[in-house]
Amino acid sequence: MNAASSLQHSVVDGFAARFGEAPDSLWSAPGRVNLIGEHTDYNDGFVLPFAIDRRTVMAVRRRDDRVIRIATSFAPETVEIALDDISPATVSGWSAYPLGMVWGATEFGSVLDAAFGFDAYLESDIPVGAGLSSSAALESVFGLAITELWSLGYDRQSIARIGQFNENQVVGAPTGIMDQSASLLGEQDSVVLLDCRSLDASVIPLGLSDSGLTIAVIDTKVAHEHATGGYAARRASCELGAQLLGVTSLRDLTVDDLPRASRELDDETFRRVRHVITENERVLETVRTLRDQGATAIGPLLDASHVSMRDDFEISVPELDLAVTTAQQHGAIGARMTGGGFGGSAIAVIPAAKVEALRTATLAAFAAAGFGAPDVFTVTPTRGATREPLSY
Missing domain, CATH: 3.30.230.10 (Ribosomal Protein S5; domain 2)
Incomplete structure (x- = not known):
């Protein structure tokens, strides 16, 4: 069964x-x-x-x-x-x-x-x-x-x-x-x-099996709650940025608007806005890459997404950063935290043959850092x- x-x-x-x-x-x-x-x-x-x-x-x-x-x-x-x-x-x-x-x-x-x-x-x-x-x-x-x-x-x-x-x-x-x-x-x-x-x-179409890839989830076991303040504060920053820049939502802005945003917004609000603008670009580029080159080529976009969430949106935690780094060092073509942040899971697109090595390395890295043991498993779309x- x-x-x-x-x-x-x-x-x-x-x-x-x-x-x-x-x-x-x-x-x-x-x-x-x-x-x-x-x-x-x-x-x-x-x-x-x-x-x-x-x-x-x-x-x-x-x-x-x-x-x-x-x-x-x-x-x-x-x-x-x-x-x-x-x-x-x-x-x-x-x-x-x-x-x-x-x-x-x-x-x-x-x-x-x-x-x-x-x-x-x-x-x-x-x-x-x-x-x-x-x-x-x-x-x-x-x-x-x-x-x-x-x-x-x-x-x-x-x-x-x-x-x-x-x-x-x-x-x-x-x-x-x-x-x-x-x-x-x-x-x-x-x-x-x-x-x-x-x-x-x-x-x-994602085409993971045709590429010999799978998606590993690294559940850090750091629980998050969307109804608590961190998520709401990020949303409020985005709404403030849109208001100050005179648009209905950040969807209306592109990377060409970033220089103006950097002049008109405080540093924190600017970084929140920059994450959303560049993340939208990464989503569309990922779709183009999947269609033109396949899943093996999307790794750098996932890596860049994590850096943006860590540094600009500031929703990562040390356990998520360690999970991403460990995955990148042990065979993943790309890795990023996923979900609302402040805990939760990271994902890694990785050759199926390297999942067990990733699991072993992640458990060891978390133990060495003094973190609780994560759960590493694969998911299928x-x-x-x-x-x-x-x-x-």
């Missing part, structure tokens, strides 16, 4: 143990890795994520009333709430991510008079706090399920928008739309080029959120 099948069986068994009967439908949504394009999404820019083969799986059974009960293996309590009572004031903790999607749907115009209640049970093999969007997977799996179960009629881009709205308004994290988009739109062995202004999305067959 592969890992995905094992997780699905575990969810079905967990549902029966928690609620005393079998589910009648099964859903899943993946986490994501962002290949390149960090902190560009809420600046209306470009991102290049992909869905990964680590997923959140949810089993559901319809109820005859309008009550939702939701439970998970990573929290002891079962959360119970009437559908009509769901609002930002009535949901909290981990359950705010899925349940807030109900309120978000009503804010996007859905009338839920015909909606029914259900029991739901979730499990996940996406590491929490690792920068792999375990929260977006929760929102995406729940959003897709209620869209189909209640016949709400949303396409996947709209579900992603509701997920971002939920994260901003209910959870209180000022994130962009990238994570939900990757979780909902991902395809096998591909990345998703997302224009965060227009929400246009294009699937770009995979399909987005889906209804799974319930065949057992």
Whole structure:
């Protein structure tokens, strides 16, 4: 039995143990890795994520009333709430991510008079706090399920928008739309080029297997929280920079605007702005490189992205820098931190034959630095959120 099948069986068994009967439908949504394009999404820019083969799986059974009960293996309590009572004031903790999607749907115009209640049970093999969007997977799996179960009629881009709205308004994290988009739109062995202004999305073949490459994730185990101050402060700096430079968002600026920005902005705001402008350029150049030369040629762009996040945006931490340096020294063609920063994971594009050597070197480097042991594993670009067959 592969890992995905094992997780699905575990969810079905967990549902029966928690609620005393079998589910009648099964859903899943993946986490994501962002290949390149960090902190560009809420600046209306470009991102290049992909869905990964680590997923959140949810089993559901319809109820005859309008009550939702939701439970998970990573929290002891079962959360119970009437559908009509769901609002930002009535949901909290981990359950705010899925349940807030109900309120978000009503804010996007859905009338839920015909909606029914259900029991739901979730499990996940996406590491929490690792920068792999375990929260977006929760929102995406729940959003897709209620869209189909209640016949709400949303396409996947709209579900992603509701997920971002939920994260901003209910959870209180000022994130962009990238994570939900990757979780909902991902395809096998591909990345998703997302224009965060227009929400246009294009699937770009990655071609890792043809190049003998894989993507290693180095989870530093330094947990981060997007709802805390560092992320919000970076977003505020970007908004200030756009205001002072007279544009709607930093998306409206190019590298040709950097000299003016350096004259008109204080040093910190300028560096925040420079990261976003140059990161947008790197995303588009990565797409061109993938199309023209293939995955073996994108390494320098990943390396430059990490330097920009470390020095200009200042969202790296010593553990992430060590992970990137170690990967670069042990066979990676390119490496960078991924996710919102202040902890989480780094990624390395590396020949598949060198992954074990990278794992050994990384564990040794972290131990020598006095850091806690990281987790090193590979991920494969995979399909987005889906209804799974319930065949057992």
